[in-house]
Amino acid sequence: MNSPVLESKALKHASENLVEVSDLHFSFGSNAVLKGVNLAIPRGKVVGILGVSGCGKTTLLRHFGGQLRPSRGSVTFDGQVVHQLNNTELYAMRRKMGMMFQVSGLFTDLSVFDNIAYPMREHTDLPEDVIHDLVLMKLHAVGLRGAHALRTSELSGGMERRVALARAIALDPMLIMYDEPFAGLDPISLNTIANLIRRLNDALGLTSIVVTYDVSESLKVADYVYFIHDGVVVAEGNAAEMVDSADPFVHQFVHAKPDGPVAFQYPSRPYAEELEIPPAAS
Numbered sequence: 001m002n003s004p005v006l007e008s009k010a011l012k013h014a015s016e017n018l019v020e021v022s023d024l025h026f027s028f029g030s031n032a033v034l035k036g037v038n039l040a041i042p043r044g045k046v047v048g049i050l051g052v053s054g055c056g057k058t059t060l061l062r063h064f065g066g067q068l069r070p071s072r073g074s075v076t077f078d079g080q081v082v083h084q085l086n087n088t089e090l091y092a093m094r095r096k097m098g099m100m101f102q103v104s105g106l107f108t109d110l111s112v113f114d115n116i117a118y119p120m121r122e123h124t125d126l127p128e129d130v131i132h133d134l135v136l137m138k139l140h141a142v143g144l145r146g147a148h149a150l151r152t153s154e155l156s157g158g159m160e161r162r163v164a165l166a167r168a169i170a171l172d173p174m175l176i177m178y179d180e181p182f183a184g185l186d187p188i189s190l191n192t193i194a195n196l197i198r199r200l201n202d203a204l205g206l207t208s209i210v211v212t213y214d215v216s217e218s219l220k221v222a223d224y225v226y227f228i229h230d231g232v233v234v235a236e237g238n239a240a241e242m243v244d245s246a247d248p249f250v251h252q253f254v255h256a257k258p259d260g261p262v263a264f265q266y267p268s269r270p271y272a273e274e275l276e277i278p279p280a281a282s
């Protein structure tokens with residue numbers, strides 16, 4: 001039996017992490033995407049989840065919100081095992097999570113104001129005058145209070161993403177998940193989004209997960225990063241540890257080397273065999 005000291009340490013550890021992923025497995029048909037992911041997201045931190053395109057980052061995020069069900073292992077959010085929740089519990093849990101995707105998903109026929117007000121009107125009984133003030137506060141936080149009357153078609157890509165960010169924090173979530181928040185942005189907008197991720201996390205007491213293939217940006221904003229490759233976590237650490245890491249995978253990724261553990265060449269037969277060159281006579 002565990003000693004009380006060990007037990008209390010284990011409990012303390014559990015409560016320090018808002019999300020815990022344990023031995024997570026998931027396949028799309030015969031395509032095994034997650035093959036035993038283990039990671040923890042501590043409360044109050046910005047955590048980066050990095051990996052090449054197609055390595056399963058989005059699939060992992062979809063387990064956090066319970067949109068996908070693991071074939072083995074589990075995701076625990078705020079002490080609750082996500083795949084064990086019933087629909088009502090799942091719905092309540094999702095209200096504690098905000099999401100911002102690469103594609104903003106804003107309603108194009110609504111104004112900026114109404115896009116932010118939408119989740120408040122849908123999920124709360126707040127009176128309109130309170131919603132009005134809250135929407136302006138959320139827009140102010142992303143620097144776009146003055147843009148509240150614009151239609152989303154009038155926004156630049158960077159502004160659109162900031163509106164999506166304001167909407168993601170509309171219901172004061174505990175956790176905010178960003179899926180490729182930097183993709184396709186010009187350098188200034190990219191910096192703005194990166195700064196906002198950090199500032200909002202700290203000012204609002206959030207926990208943030210940034211899923212991306214953009215190593216340099218994520219190392220600037222994240223307290224801690226995990227590298228995913230071939231369905232498992234292959235490296236983890238803080239930004240400084242990752243920059244100095246001698247691990248071949250991390251080195252390739254951080255220094256953007258075209259070849260390394262992630263091969264430039266798609267797997268193939270030996271060149272000589274393919275070109276049908278006969279072996280040299282001995």
Ligand SMILES: Nc1ncnc2c1ncn2[C@@H]1O[C@H](COP(=O)(O)OP(=O)(O)OP(=O)(O)O)[C@@H](O)[C@H]1O
Nearest residue numbers: 028031033051052053054055056057058059060213
């Ligand atoms: N709905 C789906 N049905 C079948 N296969 C899928 C589905 N969604 C993703 N996949 C496959 O699962 C694997 C992981 O995809 P996923 O989108 O999670 O990767 P990712 O790391 O987020 O990539 P990206 O950075 O390009 O978005 C890929 O091989 C992809 O083709």
